[in-house]
Amino acid sequence: MPRIACLAAHSFSLAARLRAEPELRGESLAILHRDGTMERVAAASRPARRAGVRPGLTLPQARALLPDLVVRHRDPICERAAQEALLEAAEGFSPRVEDAGEGVAYLDLEGLDRHFPGGSFELDLGRSLLAAAAAVGLPARAGIGGSKLAARVAADLPDSPVVVPAGGEAAFLAPLSLDRLTPPAELDATLRVWGVRVVGDFARLPEDDVADRLGRAGRELHAAARGIDPRPLIPREPPPTLQEGMELEWALTALEPFLFVGRGALERLCQRLESRGLACARLQLDLRLDPEGHLTRTLDLPAPLRDPKALLTLVRLDLEAHPPQAPAVGFTFTAHPGRLRETQLSLFGPAALSPDQLAATLGRLAAIVGPDRVGSPGLVDGFLPERFALDTYAPPAPPEAPCEPRGGSGRFTVRVVRPAVEVEVITGAGEIPIEVRSESSRGPRIQGRVRTASGPWELEEGWWGEGAAEREYWDVELSDQGIYRLFREPESGTWFADGIYD
Amino acid sequence: MRSRAVAAVKDSAAALERLRPLMPQPLRIHLHSARELGAKRTEETDDRPLATGLPLDRLLEGGLPRGRMVEVVGGRSSGRFAAALAVLAAVTGAGEAAALVDLGDGLDPESAAELGIDLARLLWVRPANLPQALASAEALVGGGFPAVVVDLGSPPVRGRNAEAPWLRLARAARAHGCALWIGSPYRISGTAAAAVLRMERTSPAWDQDGACRLLAGITSEVVLEKLRGQGVRRTETLQLRLEDPRVRLGIAPSERSNDEEEILRSATG
Numbered sequence: 009m010p011r012i013a014c015l016a017a018h019s020f021s022l023a024a025r026l027r028a029e030p031e032l033r034g035e036s037l038a039i040l041h042r043d044g045t046m047e048r049v050a051a052a053s054r055p056a057r058r059a060g061v062r063p064g065l066t067l068p069q070a071r072a073l074l075p076d077l078v079v080r081h082r083d084p085i086c087e088r089a090a091q092e093a094l095l096e097a098a099e100g101f102s103p104r105v106e107d108a109g110e111g112v113a114y115l116d117l118e119g120l121d122r123h124f125p126g127g128s129f130e131l132d133l134g135r136s137l138l139a140a141a142a143a144v145g146l147p148a149r150a151g152i153g154g155s156k157l158a159a160r161v162a163a164d165l166p167d168s169p170v171v172v173p174a175g176g177e178a179a180f181l182a183p184l185s186l187d188r189l190t191p192p193a194e195l196d197a198t199l200r201v202w203g204v205r206v207v208g209d210f211a212r213l214p215e216d217d218v219a220d221r222l223g224r225a226g227r228e229l230h231a232a233a234r235g236i237d238p239r240p241l242i243p244r245e246p247p248p249t250l251q252e253g254m255e256l257e258w259a260l261t262a263l264e265p266f267l268f269v270g271r272g273a274l275e276r277l278c279q280r281l282e283s284r285g286l287a288c289a290r291l292q293l294d295l296r297l298d299p300e301g302h303l304t305r306t307l308d309l310p311a312p313l314r315d316p317k318a319l320l321t322l323v324r325l326d327l328e329a330h331p332p333q334a335p336a337v338g339f340t341f342t343a344h345p346g347r348l349r350e351t352q353l354s355l356f357g358p359a360a361l362s363p364d365q366l367a368a369t370l371g372r373l374a375a376i377v378g379p380d381r382v383g384s385p386g387l388v389d390g391f392l393p394e395r396f397a398l399d400t401y402a403p404p405a406p407p408e409a410p411c412e413p414r415g416g417s418g419r420f421t422v423r424v425v426r427p428a429v430e431v432e433v434i435t436g437a438g439e440i441p442i443e444v445r446s447e448s449s450r451g452p453r454i455q456g457r458v459r460t461a462s463g464p465w466e467l468e469e470g471w472w473g474e475g476a477a478e479r480e481y482w483d484v485e486l487s488d489q490g491i492y493r494l495f496r497e498p499e500s501g502t503w504f505a506d507g508i509y510d
Numbered sequence: 511m512r513s514r515a516v517a518a519v520k521d522s523a524a525a526l527e528r529l530r531p532l533m534p535q536p537l538r539i540h541l542h543s544a545r546e547l548g549a550k551r552t553e554e555t556d557d558r559p560l561a562t563g564l565p566l567d568r569l570l571e572g573g574l575p576r577g578r579m580v581e582v583v584g585g586r587s588s589g590r591f592a593a594a595l596a597v598l599a600a601v602t603g604a605g606e607a608a609a610l611v612d613l614g615d616g617l618d619p620e621s622a623a624e625l626g627i628d629l630a631r632l633l634w635v636r637p638a639n640l641p642q643a644l645a646s647a648e649a650l651v652g653g654g655f656p657a658v659v660v661d662l663g664s665p666p667v668r669g670r671n672a673e674a675p676w677l678r679l680a681r682a683a684r685a686h687g688c689a690l691w692i693g694s695p696y697r698i699s700g701t702a703a704a705a706v707l708r709m710e711r712t713s714p715a716w717d718q719d720g721a722c723r724l725l726a727g728i729t730s731e732v733v734l735e736k737l738r739g740q741g742v743r744r745t746e747t748l749q750l751r752l753e754d755p756r757v758r759l760g761i762a763p764s765e766r767s768n769d770e771e772e773i774l775r776s777a778t779g
Binding site: 360361362365366368369370372373376377381382383384385386387388393396397398401402403404406407408418419420421422423424425426452453460462483485488489490491507508509510 | 532563564584585586587588589590591592595596605606607614615616617618619620621622623624625629630631632633634635636637638642645646649650652653654655663664665666711714716722723724725727728748749750751752753
């Protein structure tokens with residue numbers, strides 16, 4: 009006999025909206041949905057319900073009851089994100105979770121009893137489920153039973169969690185109102201005429217007679233009333249990406265208001281990633297523009313991270329560089345998950361950087377200087393001194409035992425001038441430089457008479473293809489106290505400074 | 511019950527003896543029981559200065575102090591950048607991560623590797639101006655890097671300077687136990703630095719290789735101007751040698767043609 013739990017978010021459209029806009033908690037809020045040409049209340053917060061605002065009222069009717077009513081429309085994007093968050097909370101308990109939509113998830117409880125060793129395993133599990141749903145910002149109810157139907161009905165009852173004893177589904181349903189089984193409207197009207205109000209009364213009617221008079225729908229409802237639900241649990245495959253976003257009530261033209269609402273979405277996204285032990289390897293932003301069109305930006309992160317502040321800064325920089333051409337009326341952040349880097353810690357050797365902290369630091373640095381200006385220096389084949397590569401920074405684990413620091417090499421080195429600065433060089437006999445002046449305001453100012461010169465050192469590279477370089481290098485000590493590395497391009501006769509000995 | 515407790519103590523003593531060869535020297539000598547391990551390990555490792563192997567260590571009483579900002583001032587060709595790279599070589603060589611905030615964008619990875627820097631452990635940040643450099647340094651210090659070198663390049667330093675960010679950076683270094691090295695062409699951090707060193711090149715050395723003159727290195731005078739907030743004045747001499755430029759540029763002397771020899775002879779007199 010299977011055991012199934014149902015986790016159901018109460019007033020789902022309202023709960024999803026409050027999850028996306030937590031500042032509306034405590035307000036008189038109504039969620040509207042479009043019904044033909046009319047807008048009707050789909051759900052209302054407790055303060056609004058106290059004032060008489062009920063689902064089904066039109067907006068003018070609701071406003072007449074409560075002039076200060078805050079109104080939001082149903083938002084499929086934030087409802088989808090809330091549904092995913094609910095499913096992820098359920099997947100924290102069971103690998104077999106069915107997505108039933110509209111704030112409902114079913115869990116297969118097989119094998120979970122060993123994780124709740126107390127005598128009341130199902131009750132403890134139900135309480136844990138409620139806590140997990142609350143942690144993702146969705147107040148929910150839980151019911152546990154032998155079928156999806158029993159669990160769903162139990163989840164609708166107050167004093168959650170409600171556990172239906174194994175084999176006791178029919179007895180559990182019997183005293184409940186027939187409305188709990190949500191009969192089709194036509195069938196419901198017929199049963200009311202018959203005077204059938206509770207499930208038990210209907211279940212006691214002969215099955216064949218019910219089928220004769222009410223048809224297939226009646227037979228199915230009768231089976232449900234007897235606690236029979238043949239529907240199996242259909243586990244879902246978790247999606248490869250995580251999304252958060254919302255439709256905006258007003259079109260946004262400025263960056264700051266967008267970042268304000270975007271911050272909340274990124275925080276929720278990072279919370280979901282953290283609950284799954286993942287981080288964001290690539291972040292995609294889809295902006296829906298007014299009146300039509302989309303802008304999609306993709307940010308490849310230097311390392312998987314889940315720091316909303318760093319992600320927000322990266323989004324800000326990217327949107328400053330690529331502003332949308334029209335106001336935004338909705339947005340979705342899509343996180344492509346990746347694993348945080350792991351490092352083996354050492355007991356006596358130097359402490360390793362925390363992978364989580366390192367990822368956040370790399371993200372912040374990329375936001376400050378740009379992603380292409382931070383990384384691990386890499387070597388490139390060739391002789392041109394300005395060449396370099398910037399690799400992803402992933403330091404190896406520190407040694408297990410501390411290494412004694414190596415003695416300093418006491419080596420002089422060159423500070424590369426990148427890119428090389430064009431200089432004017434006056435040469436004397438034998439083409440030896442005797443005076444150097446930099447002509448450009450860009451880069452270090454170089455000016456002075458040559459005290460000592462050494463060269464030329466010829467360098468030729470890439471003569472076989474494009475990007476060929478031919479240079480004659482000189483080391484010169486100038487009267488401005490600097491020792492420079494200059495080169496002349498024989499073809500053009502132009503001089504450059506590409507390094508300062510330092 | 512008592513016999514199990516005795517067995518557990520014996521096991522931990524045996525495990526400690528197995529670990530002892532892996533321990534750093536002071537810990538190996540002074541550790542008496544596994545119970546002391548946590549406290550002693552912190553004592554032994556956290557406050558040790560980062561030795562650079564250069565004469566600067568004598569001025570800084572053992573090396574770059576952890577949790578302190580050291581400002582090193584030096585003009586062009588004073589050896590300031592070479593000293594900064596020596597610090598990075600020492601830190602990464604000891605297996606620790608290090609970061610270089612390179613405002614002048616002057617790092618040559620190949621030279622850095624030749625100087626002994628473990629490039630895989632070095633994070634290279636290339637800011638465009640001083641505010642970016644300061645913000646990067648703050649992120650790195652806060653991110654747990656044990657050693658951060660900020661090199662501000664050649665004058666003029668790009669971006670406006672104010673003292674407050676330096677004070678904030680020094681406080682962050684103290685809070686995170688980070689050894690922070692600021693290399694600048696002139697005094698820039700105000701009162702924030704715990705130690706100030708000034709490097710002045712005395713003379714370059716040129717080698718004669720036959721008719722060919724080669725830059726061999728420099729001698730620099732390093733003056734300690736401030737230590738732990740007190741004005742002091744102690745001096746050390748730093749000698750920095752340069753690799754043969756022909757090897758550096760990939761021209762082995764044996765590969766030179768007769769024409770090249772002739773050019774060198776005429777060029778260098």
